[in-house]
Amino acid sequence: MxxxxxxxxxxxxxxxxxxxxxxxxxxxxxxxxxxxxxKTRVFLALFGGPQSYAMTDINHSIDQDNQVLAGSGFTAKKITGGTGFGAGIRVWPSSKLCLLFDYNRLPASASSSALVGTTPVVESVSAPASALMATVGYFRPWKKIHYGIAGGAGYYICNGNVDARFGSTIIKYDLHGKGFGAHALAMADIAASRGLHFELALGYRSAKSGNLESSGTTITLDDGSHIRADWSGLTTRFGFCIPFDHGPYPTHAGEN
Incomplete structure (x- = not known):
């Protein structure tokens, strides 16, 4: 009371x-x-959520390896997704416009193990991305919810590796690449209070690296083709935002 x-x-x-x-x-x-x-409002955002990845080239190479090893009892897993996370800044110049600046970490890996005869076989492939992203969102208010659409671009950096072990034999090399991507989102900003907002997003990302390199040399397959990391796929985001200064959404003259 x-x-x-x-x-x-x-x-x-x-x-x-x-x-x-x-x-x-x-x-x-x-x-x-x-x-x-x-007054423009600025928020600190923390978020995470399931992601799906195409990884077309890498998964194609894994398929080829599995065909060679068919019947051995070993099947390598493909990279299909991961749980991404990140942090960013939300800038609201008005109640309808939001600028989002994010760092997004996209884990992407798959590990497999089995006994081939009496020999243990382990394979691990990792092609994660660290992305710097800028997004513009247009929102409409409904009670304590601001919902809308957003789109933007990002710069993706991959630092991964391949580690395969066949008994005492070890094959290991690094993976490096970088490239640009774009994304589109449906978003909602839910005001739990003036000091806490929840953020939800569902959308699609199109992002690929350039040709992957290992120790400074472009990786070339037996057929002469190259490999690129591909993080294209569905993206989700569940997070919360904390304002640097508490207050209502800014409204400009003429806004409804």
Whole structure:
């Protein structure tokens, strides 16, 4: 009950402050409220979620290896997805426009093991991405929810490896590549309070590296082709945002 009384007191003070002239600054409460509404808000965001990856070239190579090893009892797994995570900044110049700047880590790996006869065989392939992304979102309000669509681009850096062990024989090499990508999202920003928002997103990413290299040399397959990491696929995001300064969404003159 004490908390309820405090809350009612805060609400009453807020109502009085917006209805009285701001004498110390020589401007009306209405003007002060308008200035507050125009203020850009900035949030810190933390998020994560399941991702799917095409990995066309890498999975094709894994298929070829499995064909060679058919009947041996060993089948290498493909890279199909992972749980991504990241952090970023949300800038709301108005209640309808949001600018998103993110670092996104996309784990992408597959490990397999089996006994071929009496020889243990283990294979691990990793082609993760560290992405720097910029996104522009357009939102519409509905009660405490802002929903909308967003699109943007990113720069993806891959530092992975391949590790294969056949008994005492070890084959290991690194994978390096980088490239650009684009993404489109359907998003929702849910205000749990002025100090905490939840963020949901579902969309599609199109992103590939250039030709992968190992120790500075482009990887070339037996048929003369090259390999690229491909993180294209469905992307999801579940996270929360904390504002640097508490307050309502900014509203500009003429907005509904």
């Amino acid at each position: 004490r908390l309820m009384h405090i809350a009612y007191g805060i609400l009453l003070c807020a109502a009085l402050s917006t209805s009285r002239p701001a004498a110390s600054f020589g401007e009306s409460g209405e003007n002060a409220s308008d200035e507050s509404g125009r």
